[in-house]
Amino acid sequence: MATFLSDVSAELCPFGCLPQPGHVSGLVDEVDRVLPRHAPAEQLGRSVAQDVERGGERVDGVVRAPGQPSVGRRDHALLKAAIRGGVRPLLHWSPGQVAGWADLGLACDEEALVAESDGPAWQLWDNVNKFVCALDDADGGVVTAHNHRLTYDASTGEVHECPDGCLGGLPITRERFAALLLVASAFPPGTDIATTAFGLDSTDYETWAKRRSWDRLPDIDKEDGAEHPVDVRLEDDRRTAGWPRRGHDGRAQHTVDRDGREGYRSGKNLAPKGVFIGFDIHLATLLPEFGSPPVPHVTVSLVTAPAGSSKSAAGLAALDALNGLLQVSTVVNDRGYSHLRADTWALQLAARNIHTVFDLQSDQLGVHPGPIPGTIWVDGGLFTDALPAHLRKLGPFTLKMTKAERAALHARYDERIPYSFAYYGPADPVTGARRVRGPVLRGLLRCSNAPASLRLSRTRPRTHCPTPKKPIAGKKSEVPCGCSKSTTLQVDEHAWTKQIDVLWGTTKHAASYGRRPGIESVNADLKHNRGIHLHRGFTRVFGAAKNHALLVFAVVGVNVRHLRDWHARHLRRDPWMAAIGDTSDPDWAAVHAHRKRKPRHMALHERMRLGMVVKSPISARRNRRPKGANPTSSEPGTKVESSRSGPPPPG
Numbered sequence: 001m002a003t004f005l006s007d008v009s010a011e012l013c014p015f016g017c018l019p020q021p022g023h024v025s026g027l028v029d030e031v032d033r034v035l036p037r038h039a040p041a042e043q044l045g046r047s048v049a050q051d052v053e054r055g056g057e058r059v060d061g062v063v064r065a066p067g068q069p070s071v072g073r074r075d076h077a078l079l080k081a082a083i084r085g086g087v088r089p090l091l092h093w094s095p096g097q098v099a100g101w102a103d104l105g106l107a108c109d110e111e112a113l114v115a116e117s118d119g120p121a122w123q124l125w126d127n128v129n130k131f132v133c134a135l136d137d138a139d140g141g142v143v144t145a146h147n148h149r150l151t152y153d154a155s156t157g158e159v160h161e162c163p164d165g166c167l168g169g170l171p172i173t174r175e176r177f178a179a180l181l182l183v184a185s186a187f188p189p190g191t192d193i194a195t196t197a198f199g200l201d202s203t204d205y206e207t208w209a210k211r212r213s214w215d216r217l218p219d220i221d222k223e224d225g226a227e228h229p230v231d232v233r234l235e236d237d238r239r240t241a242g243w244p245r246r247g248h249d250g251r252a253q254h255t256v257d258r259d260g261r262e263g264y265r266s267g268k269n270l271a272p273k274g275v276f277i278g279f280d281i282h283l284a285t286l287l288p289e290f291g292s293p294p295v296p297h298v299t300v301s302l303v304t305a306p307a308g309s310s311k312s313a314a315g316l317a318a319l320d321a322l323n324g325l326l327q328v329s330t331v332v333n334d335r336g337y338s339h340l341r342a343d344t345w346a347l348q349l350a351a352r353n354i355h356t357v358f359d360l361q362s363d364q365l366g367v368h369p370g371p372i373p374g375t376i377w378v379d380g381g382l383f384t385d386a387l388p389a390h391l392r393k394l395g396p397f398t399l400k401m402t403k404a405e406r407a408a409l410h411a412r413y414d415e416r417i418p419y420s421f422a423y424y425g426p427a428d429p430v431t432g433a434r435r436v437r438g439p440v441l442r443g444l445l446r447c448s449n450a451p452a453s454l455r456l457s458r459t460r461p462r463t464h465c466p467t468p469k470k471p472i473a474g475k476k477s478e479v480p481c482g483c484s485k486s487t488t489l490q491v492d493e494h495a496w497t498k499q500i501d502v503l504w505g506t507t508k509h510a511a512s513y514g515r516r517p518g519i520e521s522v523n524a525d526l527k528h529n530r531g532i533h534l535h536r537g538f539t540r541v542f543g544a545a546k547n548h549a550l551l552v553f554a555v556v557g558v559n560v561r562h563l564r565d566w567h568a569r570h571l572r573r574d575p576w577m578a579a580i581g582d583t584s585d586p587d588w589a590a591v592h593a594h595r596k597r598k599p600r601h602m603a604l605h606e607r608m609r610l611g612m613v614v615k616s617p618i619s620a621r622r623n624r625r626p627k628g629a630n631p632t633s634s635e636p637g638t639k640v641e642s643s644r645s646g647p648p649p650p651g
């Protein structure tokens with residue numbers, strides 16, 4: 001990695017932690033320019049007593065005004081000497097001193113002890129700085145590699161254009177850099193996970209910088225429709241001199257970390273919702289296709305954004321970073337994304353031809369007029385107005401519900417299905433509009449206004465729709481109900497809550513949305529498991545760019561460990577051990593062949609695909625598969641499958 005980073009041009013970020021030998025004098029001059037100039041107290045003609053009376057502060061024989069950052073003569077000289085000697089000075093700076101030299105980019109942590117590092121470590125730190133600055137270079141400091149040799153015109157010196165299919169020379173952003181490394185770590189050589197479904201979520205990460213001020217209401221970005229939660233207890237305003245500052249994005253900055261911002265985080269582990277200052281880490285994780293066997297929940301995309309910033313922009317950046325690497329067809333996300341304005345999230349996904357599965361909040365439930373006469377919108381689904389009144393307002397699901405209560409409510413939502421509209425045919429490639437047809441045309445409902453439907457089985461519900469009025473001469477009578485109608489839905493029509501394929505609240509929706517805990521397990525791995533603890537102090541650098549680069553390498557390690565554990569649990573060889581030719585691992589299937597293995601608990605979406613009788617959407621007992629059923633035969637494209645027979649996993 002040190003060799004890789006050292007290949008970055010030395011001209012990028014010339015005032016990094018350690019420049020090339022020719023830049024030493026330039027950096028010393030920059031230190032003299034940036035750090036405040038000080039004079040001994042004797043030259044200022046003041047005594048220490050006068051300094052105290054005037055509220056000044058004496059540091060290493062240097063006097064400064066209250067709240068003004070300064071660096072003492074000893075630290076100033078030591079810093080320049082360390083730069084000349086090629087040694088990284090980890091000094092015990094005070095908060096005021098940190099603010100004085102932070103503009104140099106020498107972001108050491110505030111509480112580090114005095115120490116010295118050897119030349120290679122210092123050079124690696126410098127290379128990291130240069131690489132981070134190159135990633136943030138809008139002109140393409142780091143670009144993709146060409147798949148051919150570059151040629152040029154000898155007379156003019158112009159480089160010839162690349163042949164078709166070459167993607168070289170394109171800028172690599174921070175998000176693309178993360179996606180390239182994470183996808184490479186998630187798919188070892190010789191493996192192929194056929195899935196186009198992904199989970200998207202964000203988790204909080206506190207900055208290492210010390211908070212200097214507090215606001216009763218955090219300054220969050222509201223452009224995409226985000227709001228202040230009403231159930232968060234906030235403290236009173238607390239200010240110190242010079243804080244908060246106005247950050248580069250126009251929001252309040254409460255620390256010396258120029259990118260750290262205030263944001264909200266949900267309650268967990270018996271802790272209530274609260275406010276933190278730092279970054280939002282947005283992650284995209286592999287999920288199984290609906291009805292397919294499980295896949296390893298490895299992370300393939302990561303975005304580090306200031307806390308409280310636009311979640312829609314960060315979430316879309318995480319998905320866009322996968323272009324050309326993985327096909328994204330379905331995204332399962334929580335209400336933190338889906339509750340944003342439709343033009344910032346739902347319509348953006350539709351423009352990318354991505355189907356989303358999400359939950360609804362209480363303010364998104366209700367009955368609204370439909371696009372054509374005889375239709376209504378109910379909880380994001382399109383129905384005929386023949387939907388019985390007792391099925392229109394069924395209420396939300398609550399945390400206090402028992403499994404039996406949730407199963408009963410799911411069953412009531414399932415009773416809506418025979419009255420619903422559904423898509424048929426592909427979407428218009430230009431406008432995104434799509435045709436939908438009513439329940440009679442789908443063969444789910446019997447209606448007196450469609451005589452042919454009355455010949456269907458009596459197991460189909462029958463409506464009591466009013467008959468058309470006697471037609472006027474020369475005019476065609478209008479059918480008063482929407483049971484047998486079809487129409488075209490525009491992409492922006494009811495986009496905030498629209499869920500046509502999988503109706504919200506039904507058992508199928510519970511099965512599809514039930515894949516989302518895969519991304520929650522990744523958050524748990526980052527916070528508590530897999531050997532890392534993504535809490536304050538895990539990285540002790542300032543800025544979103546540096547934290548992002550370090551977090552990417554940490555998540556790469558989590559992916560490798562997760563793949564090893566997942567394959568061992570399924571009695572398979574570690575794919576990365578196989579890729580490097582390491583044969584030290586035992587054959588788990590042979591080691592535990594003498595033990596009887598319990599059948600794997602199948603997810604609800606798998607049982608629905610196999611046609612199993614589902615008595616409860618959340619079953620407490622293990623489900624047996626029917627005789628002769630092969631859960632993997634219906635999904636031949638899925639390469640990663642779960643072993644359902646043999647000995648139990650190790651441990």
